[in-house]
Amino acid sequence: MSHRPKKLLNIPSNCRTCSVRNEALCAPLSDGEIAVVEHFKSGNCTLPAGAGLYSQDEVCSDLYTLLDGWVSLYQILEDGRRQILDFALPGAFLGFQPNLDAPASHSAYCLTDIAVCVFPRENLFDLFRAHPELALRMAWITARDGAMAREHLTNVGRRSARERVAHLLLEPFYRVRRKADARQENSINLPLTQEHIADALGLTTVHVNRTLRGLRQADLLDISGRTLTVRDPAMLAEIAGFDVEAARERASA
Amino acid sequence: MSHRPKKLLNIPSNCRTCSVRNEALCAPLSDGEIAVVEHFKSGNCTLPAGAGLYSQDEVCSDLYTLLDGWVSLYQILEDGRRQILDFALPGAFLGFQPNLDAPASHSAYCLTDIAVCVFPRENLFDLFRAHPELALRMAWITARDGAMAREHLTNVGRRSARERVAHLLLEPFYRVRRKADARQENSINLPLTQEHIADALGLTTVHVNRTLRGLRQADLLDISGRTLTVRDPAMLAEIAGFDVEAARERASA
DNA sequence: CGTATCATTGACGTCGGTCAATTCGTGTGG
DNA sequence: CCACACGAATTGACCGACGTCAATGATACG
Numbered sequence: 001m002s003h004r005p006k007k008l009l010n011i012p013s014n015c016r017t018c019s020v021r022n023e024a025l026c027a028p029l030s031d032g033e034i035a036v037v038e039h040f041k042s043g044n045c046t047l048p049a050g051a052g053l054y055s056q057d058e059v060c061s062d063l064y065t066l067l068d069g070w071v072s073l074y075q076i077l078e079d080g081r082r083q084i085l086d087f088a089l090p091g092a093f094l095g096f097q098p099n100l101d102a103p104a105s106h107s108a109y110c111l112t113d114i115a116v117c118v119f120p121r122e123n124l125f126d127l128f129r130a131h132p133e134l135a136l137r138m139a140w141i142t143a144r145d146g147a148m149a150r151e152h153l154t155n156v157g158r159r160s161a162r163e164r165v166a167h168l169l170l171e172p173f174y175r176v177r178r179k180a181d182a183r184q185e186n187s188i189n190l191p192l193t194q195e196h197i198a199d200a201l202g203l204t205t206v207h208v209n210r211t212l213r214g215l216r217q218a219d220l221l222d223i224s225g226r227t228l229t230v231r232d233p234a235m236l237a238e239i240a241g242f243d244v245e246a247a248r249e250r251a252s253a
Numbered sequence: 254m255s256h257r258p259k260k261l262l263n264i265p266s267n268c269r270t271c272s273v274r275n276e277a278l279c280a281p282l283s284d285g286e287i288a289v290v291e292h293f294k295s296g297n298c299t300l301p302a303g304a305g306l307y308s309q310d311e312v313c314s315d316l317y318t319l320l321d322g323w324v325s326l327y328q329i330l331e332d333g334r335r336q337i338l339d340f341a342l343p344g345a346f347l348g349f350q351p352n353l354d355a356p357a358s359h360s361a362y363c364l365t366d367i368a369v370c371v372f373p374r375e376n377l378f379d380l381f382r383a384h385p386e387l388a389l390r391m392a393w394i395t396a397r398d399g400a401m402a403r404e405h406l407t408n409v410g411r412r413s414a415r416e417r418v419a420h421l422l423l424e425p426f427y428r429v430r431r432k433a434d435a436r437q438e439n440s441i442n443l444p445l446t447q448e449h450i451a452d453a454l455g456l457t458t459v460h461v462n463r464t465l466r467g468l469r470q471a472d473l474l475d476i477s478g479r480t481l482t483v484r485d486p487a488m489l490a491e492i493a494g495f496d497v498e499a500a501r502e503r504a505s506a
Numbered sequence: 507c508g509t510a511t512c513a514t515t516g517a518c519g520t521c522g523g524t525c526a527a528t529t530c531g532t533g534t535g536g
Numbered sequence: 537c538c539a540c541a542c543g544a545a546t547t548g549a550c551c552g553a554c555g556t557c558a559a560t561g562a563t564a565c566g
Binding site for chain 1: 330334335336338349351352355359378381385388389391392395396397398399402403409410411412453454455494499502503505
């Protein structure tokens with residue numbers, strides 16, 4: 001939770017073989033075009049778990065494509081209450097907002113060690129001008145993120161603690177399982193503390209703990225260490241009102 | 254709350270003199286360009302209060318620019334619980350989502366009689382191709398809407414009932430007052446029932462009623478009939494953690 | 507080992523929900 | 537113009553889901 005911004009560590013990059021080539025902003029570009037884009041970007045970098053990426057009320061000079069790791073996006077109220085807005089996974093485009101010169105509306109920090117592709121803010125509109133299909137891609141991405149935020153809102157506003165927890169955990173469960181294709185394990189690595197879950201759901205850590213105990217005792221899921229095991233995905237989706245089809249839909253393209 | 258979809262009633266349209274010319278999707282277009290766009294659209298229409306615009310789980314064949322009136326965007330859970338996601342005001346672009354061929358993720362219905370500019374779904378990408386700046390504008394709009402949804406999420410997840418109500422009411426208060434320029438009245442027309450407020454905030458109507466009474470007795474605001482009167486904007490913003498500057502920011506461009 | 511973070515649990519308090527009755531307001535038909 | 541209807545607002549009595557406070561364990565790490 002602490003914010004100890006570290007200097008970005010440069011690592012080698014190659015857009016054509018990028019691990020999120022088909023999910024990120026630049027997905028619509030051909031191998032030829034993407035070589036050009038490479039000139040606009042600053043490079044790839046790594047950050048350690050706990051580091052801040054950008055911060056509420058500060059103008060953020062770069063945009064990021066998350067290549068590896070988890071990032072938490074959140075808002076802090078004056079008195080310290082925290083609302084986690086989203087957990088960003090590889091492929092996410094971070095830092096974009098209507099007015100890039102305005103201070104950020106939320107903060108971002110690393111839940112795990114991460115790797116990001118860094119893109120200077122001032123180059124973004126040049127890029128869009130050079131490749132109009134990227135502006136459309138940007139609209140697609142922000143629309144998807146908006147839809148997920150609204151889904152999250154419904155979850156927090158209108159579901160019980162048990163339903164909320166089930167719903168929150170199923171989202172990353174299906175997302176990371178889709179990528180870690182082939183072996184459809186029912187366990188995933190989940191780098192979240194119960195405090196993260198609480199702050200994402202508008203609950204307290206104590207109540208999240210009790211809720212998780214209930215779900216565990218009902219043999220629906222188990223969290224031990226940083227591993228989430230879903231024992232009964234169907235029943236859990238039922239409880240959560242989680243639409244597996246819609247999640248699949250969001251993942252496509 | 255009932256959904257009685259009515260046939261759209263055609264009314265005359267002229268894009269150049271459109272009342273939301275500078276806020277809508279087509280804001281970046283010159284008078285010359287907008288004439289061309291006029292060929293893509295179906296026309297302007299009106300709908301009565303209570304009519305549905307589009308519905309969750311149904312593919313919606315048109316996109317809409319709201320010209321006049323208020324529209325409620327919401328999701329319904331299987332058991333009938335409702336979460337209102339946003340109240341759309343004139344200038345809003347409605348119906349856009351990542352995959353236009355997929356069923357809508359939420360529903361929309363008219364809080365008041367409305368007027369909309371109707372745009373066939375299948376023409377959208379042609380339009381973007383013809384005018385790339387519109388794709389960028391679309392990204393801007395969806396990013397703004399996403400930021401508002403996240404603000405709403407924080408409101409519901411991390412604020413008390415009193416704070417939530419204050420926050421929810423200040424948003425439209427400043428939005429409509431900005432447009433109804435000049436006379437900075439402290440009253441606006443608010444076409445919401447307490448049930449709408451409750452469903453937007455994750456509360457019950459009973460508790461919203463009690464909360465409003467508290468705010469009224471503290472001489473902070475008053476709702477009578479369909480009129481909201483804000484008696485102490487500064488104090489209310491303080492309570493709500495409402496950032497007037499950020500709201501102004503969102504309204505610009 | 508000492509220290510820090512996270513998880514867990516019990517006792518108890520409260521904010522907001524539930525249920526149900528009453529009132530108000532507006533529009534409608536007689 | 538009045539009686540009635542129906543949705544919305546209001547209120548009281550009571551309840552329960554979730555929060556608060558505080559203590560205790562479990563893990564990890566330098």
